[in-house]
Amino acid sequence: MKNLMKYEFRKTLFTKLMVLGLTAMAQIAFLIGLYGDNERVLAAGVVLLTLLAFGGITVIGLASVVILHRDMNTKQSYMLFMTPNSSYKILGAKMLENGLSILLCGAFFFALGALDITLLFGRQGLLNELWNTLREMLQTIDSRITLDYPTMLALTANILATWISTVSCAYLGVVISTALFSGRRWSGFVSFLIILALLWLTGFIQLKGTAPIEAVRTVFLVDAAIAMGLSAVMYLVTVQIMERKLSV
Amino acid sequence: MDFEPNRPIWLQVMNALETDIVTGRRPPGDKLPGGRELALHYSINPNTAARVYQELEKAGLCETRRGLGTYVTEDQTRIRALRMELAQNAARDFLNRMETLGLSPAEISALLWKQEE
Amino acid sequence: MLESRNIVKKFLNKTAVDGISVKLSPGRVYAMLGPNGSGKTTWMKMAAGLIKPTSGEMLYEGTPVGIESRKHITYMSTEPYFYTWMTAGDAGRYYADFFEDFHMDSYLSLLERMELRPEMKTRSLSSGMMAKMKIAVTLARDARVYLLDEPFNGIDLLARDEIRQTILERAGEDKTMMLSSHLVEEMEAIADTALFIKDGRLAEEADLEALRTERGLSMADRYREIYGHTEVRA
Numbered sequence: 001m002k003n004l005m006k007y008e009f010r011k012t013l014f015t016k017l018m019v020l021g022l023t024a025m026a027q028i029a030f031l032i033g034l035y036g037d038n039e040r041v042l043a044a045g046v047v048l049l050t051l052l053a054f055g056g057i058t059v060i061g062l063a064s065v066v067i068l069h070r071d072m073n074t075k076q077s078y079m080l081f082m083t084p085n086s087s088y089k090i091l092g093a094k095m096l097e098n099g100l101s102i103l104l105c106g107a108f109f110f111a112l113g114a115l116d117i118t119l120l121f122g123r124q125g126l127l128n129e130l131w132n133t134l135r136e137m138l139q140t141i142d143s144r145i146t147l148d149y150p151t152m153l154a155l156t157a158n159i160l161a162t163w164i165s166t167v168s169c170a171y172l173g174v175v176i177s178t179a180l181f182s183g184r185r186w187s188g189f190v191s192f193l194i195i196l197a198l199l200w201l202t203g204f205i206q207l208k209g210t211a212p213i214e215a216v217r218t219v220f221l222v223d224a225a226i227a228m229g230l231s232a233v234m235y236l237v238t239v240q241i242m243e244r245k246l247s248v
Numbered sequence: 249m250d251f252e253p254n255r256p257i258w259l260q261v262m263n264a265l266e267t268d269i270v271t272g273r274r275p276p277g278d279k280l281p282g283g284r285e286l287a288l289h290y291s292i293n294p295n296t297a298a299r300v301y302q303e304l305e306k307a308g309l310c311e312t313r314r315g316l317g318t319y320v321t322e323d324q325t326r327i328r329a330l331r332m333e334l335a336q337n338a339a340r341d342f343l344n345r346m347e348t349l350g351l352s353p354a355e356i357s358a359l360l361w362k363q364e365e
Numbered sequence: 366m367l368e369s370r371n372i373v374k375k376f377l378n379k380t381a382v383d384g385i386s387v388k389l390s391p392g393r394v395y396a397m398l399g400p401n402g403s404g405k406t407t408w409m410k411m412a413a414g415l416i417k418p419t420s421g422e423m424l425y426e427g428t429p430v431g432i433e434s435r436k437h438i439t440y441m442s443t444e445p446y447f448y449t450w451m452t453a454g455d456a457g458r459y460y461a462d463f464f465e466d467f468h469m470d471s472y473l474s475l476l477e478r479m480e481l482r483p484e485m486k487t488r489s490l491s492s493g494m495m496a497k498m499k500i501a502v503t504l505a506r507d508a509r510v511y512l513l514d515e516p517f518n519g520i521d522l523l524a525r526d527e528i529r530q531t532i533l534e535r536a537g538e539d540k541t542m543m544l545s546s547h548l549v550e551e552m553e554a555i556a557d558t559a560l561f562i563k564d565g566r567l568a569e570e571a572d573l574e575a576l577r578t579e580r581g582l583s584m585a586d587r588y589r590e591i592y593g594h595t596e597v598r599a
Contacts, residue, residue: 003462011448078446081415083463084435184377247416253553253583256574287536291529293394293557294536296574 004085004093008067012101015063019056019105023112026052030116034123049116053109057102057160061167064098068171072178077248087242091171095235099164106160110153154220161224161231162206168234169198175238179245202230249290258299261290265300269309269320270331276322280310366391366541367412367438367510372421374407381407383565384421391509392538396552396573397545398588399562405545406443408562409512412543413440425510436465438510441503443518445495447487454483456502464506472505478527492519497528504531510541517548529555549585559584561591 026048033042071077071094080090177191209226210219251260268274280301281289287297301318304310308326312318321327346356367389374382382404389395397405410416411423414430425434447456453476460467476483479497481490490498496519503513516532517525525548533555536542546552553573561568568591576582582590 006462007448007459010450075442075444075446076448078415078440078442079448079459082413082435082440084432085463086432245417247410251554253550254577254581254586256577257554258574288530288533290554291526291533292554294533295392295394295557296554299574 001089001093004089005097008093008097011067012060012063015059016101019052019059023052023056034119053113056109057105057163060101060105061098061163064094065167065170065174068094069174072174072248081248087239091235091239091242095168098167102160102164106156110156151217154217158220158224161227165202165227165231166199168231169195169202172198172234172238175241179241205230257292258296258303261292261300262303265304266309266330266334269327270334274320276320276324276327278320280318280320282317366426368424369408370422370424372411372423373419374411374416375419380565385567387560387567387570389541389543391541393558394536394542394556395558395560396556396584397543397560397562398549400592403562404565405562406514409440409514409545412512413438437508438512439503439506439508440512441499441514441516443515445499449488451487452483453481453485453487453498456487457483460502466507468505468507472501475501475505475531479524493521496520497524500528500531504535509539511535511543513544515546516544517546517551525551549588553584563591
């Protein structure tokens, strides 16, 4: 399992280094803007960092779906499936590695965000304006969101968990496409429809599950927990299909 | 060694070893390579190599000493007989060929005398 | 050791393997023969556990092939399959990470004999070099069953001798070797049993020395008889 995860990490290394490199550049812009009193550079830095926080997590998840597709549909599939590892381990390593990457990436951006906001506090003049913009942005997502760290943390956890369950849906879609419809016409399209249906279903379950809850922070956390539970279910279903039907 | 693919390979390797024994390249009492080594030396299947020793032993040309390996026979009479067998085979092949070419025994004999000179 | 029982593999529009039953014994070197598309590769992939049969069974030591059998069966596919970022050395470390029977020292010495270096990138190997690397990494496992699909393809004459030699070095009483190749002549002396596959079925299992003794036929001669002159590839 450790070895499988090591190679999954190696496969996604390039994507991660890209995100990290771009983030470093945006952060430098942010610092230059902040301490050089250049508002335009600062604004560019803030916008880039925000985009990268969401984009980075998105790209890491998507990259892992692309890699799964390659690991099942090209000759490289032999690298995984000739080894004495069950589909439980092979897919498990992928999901764990990816889930951890998404969580670490999220934690990294959360910490970086917290740090940069603290730095902004130090340069008082600029802060209030930005702070208000950020608040307004968040209010458009959900009017109940207040700007405090516990809520932000819960929201981050929620976003990450939901994204992990989305990636799990995509994994299942890819496996269905390869194992059940391999080579058939429309298999790609059918898998896409299946992924959409799964996403709708998980969204629906999350919505129903959190409906009776009032407190916004609890909603975020319960929602996240449901998303993780759904990911686990998705994993089990995917592995079953692989064990029974997959030919590479 | 190039083999004729339509003749038993064990026989071809056996013939090669017989020639070695008669010519003294493998003298009486000489230790022969193990089955695996023989297979690698001639690039042949290990089972074929094992067959070679079985047949050589059956023909009394080598003997297996338990735990030590296979050795060329020290029986000089047997080796002299082998020389004659090989000579007879070669002669038979030669005569067959001459016959195909349409030479009479007298012509063949004359040809041989001429070659000697 | 390895046995297929009436095994069938159907793809969307064709039947690749149509009921092959064969039992492989240890200590033998098998040559699997047949024209392109006769089902050799599909059979091997089922034995390696990469493809699941439509019906029938593929058994290793009496149980269906799967995770356990992969520890003892080493398979070399015709196509390259390494990750693009790998060097020859990385590929060796990958095998070392996943196969207990992989020997790094024997891999490195095989690479040297094949005139390859560990720091060479798999992506930029020529087809001949890639073929040699696949052989090296596959034969560096001390497995019970070796399945080599087209081990002589794209390899020059001298390297073919080297490959034949390394295959023979691995052969042993407790091992089963299975080679498939279009280059029938390359296998005449090293194989002892031929499996002729025709249209997804086992047309004949032949003991090669018996074929030579009883009928004066080489493996290539018998191939011509079974498949007809037009399909013979030299």
